[in-house]
Amino acid sequence: MTGAIEAAVADLAAWLTGAAGDPVPLGPPRDDPGGGLTVWPLELRPARQTAGSGGTREPYRFVVRLLVSGGGPAALPALDRVLAAATAAGQPEVVLAAGDPALWRALGVAPRPALLLDVPARIDRPAPSAPPVRQPLRLRQLDMRTLDGRVVGPERQPLAAMRVELVGTAQATETDAGGRFRLVGVPHDPEAPDRPVRIRLVGRGRTHTADLDPADSDPVVVCAPD
Template sequence: MTGAIEAATADLAAWLTGAAGEPVPVGPPRDDPDGGLTVWPLELRPARQTRGSGGAREPYRFVLRLLVCGTGPAALPRLDRVLAAAATAGEPELVLDAGDPALWRAFGVPPRPALLVDVPAQIARPVPPAPPVLRPLRLRQLELRTLDGWVVGPQQQPLAAMRVELVGTGTATHTDSAGRFRLVGVPHDPDAPGRPLHLRLVGRGRTHLAELDPADPDPVIVCAPPAD
């Protein structure tokens, strides 16, 4: 399997060959009596990472910096053609900053015309396998029911115009003058009959959260007065 660095280097070598009009081998700078260009990976540079939506893992991104250098007079027109092709196409990104004497001492060759090319690369992150389905899928539809109730204060006085909302849904209504309310379309799971319903009541300067037993045919919700 070809890795990200190897693939990016091979792609650039192919592009350089087309731009220069002569084969550009992958290898370190060399003293070749025939002259020509070579390309060699020089450095890995960090790149800005992106975050996937929905928890997806984005590839790990980095920049591969490669050294393109020439040997002998024959390399000069090839470098010219590479520069012209990159300027015309707007890519790859060329960096004219390869004149550090320490670089050439590290390779053990005299200084020569060269340029740096930055190529974006990435490594795909493995996606964890989904857990196997061990049993057949069963689709079921929740029943919808109507919930009637009564909202009162601490002295059992009816509380009118209170907003009654089923938490987590868009279902809401208001109490009438007798403090009564009716919520239509309340989901009911017959496989979990004891699961409580959570209501939020807002009005008269107070907010009250209530937990109701769905089996209660006529629940009464007592709202405490607002704190001073």
């Protein structure tokens, strides 16, 4: 199985062959006055990662930086064609920063004109598998009820125009001039009749969350300032 680095290098070598007009083998720079270009991977560089949605894991992204060089004047026309092709196409990204003498000393060759090409690569991450369902599915129908209540301030004054949201649903309404609200279609589980109903109040520059007793026929929510 071909890895991400190997695939990125192979793709670039194929592109270089077309751009230069001659085969561009994979190998370190060489002192060969009559030779053509070579391409050699130098380093891996980080790339901006993207965040997944819906629990998916985005691929891990990175960049393979490769050195394209050739020995002697015979390599200059091919290097010129590669630079022109990359500039015209906008990819791969060209970095003109291969003149560091330390690089050539490390490679054991004389300094020469060269290009650095950055090629994006990625490693796909396997999607998490859902655990198997080991028991028969059980479908239950929930009752729907209407919830009436009031929203008041610290001195029991009614709070009008407060947005009342049923947490976990799209249900929402606003309080009237008397601070009253009505939410229609509130799920009610007969097997858990004491489970509180959670609402969120938004208004007057603050957000307040409250749990209401489903058995209370007229719950009152006191929305105090922070």
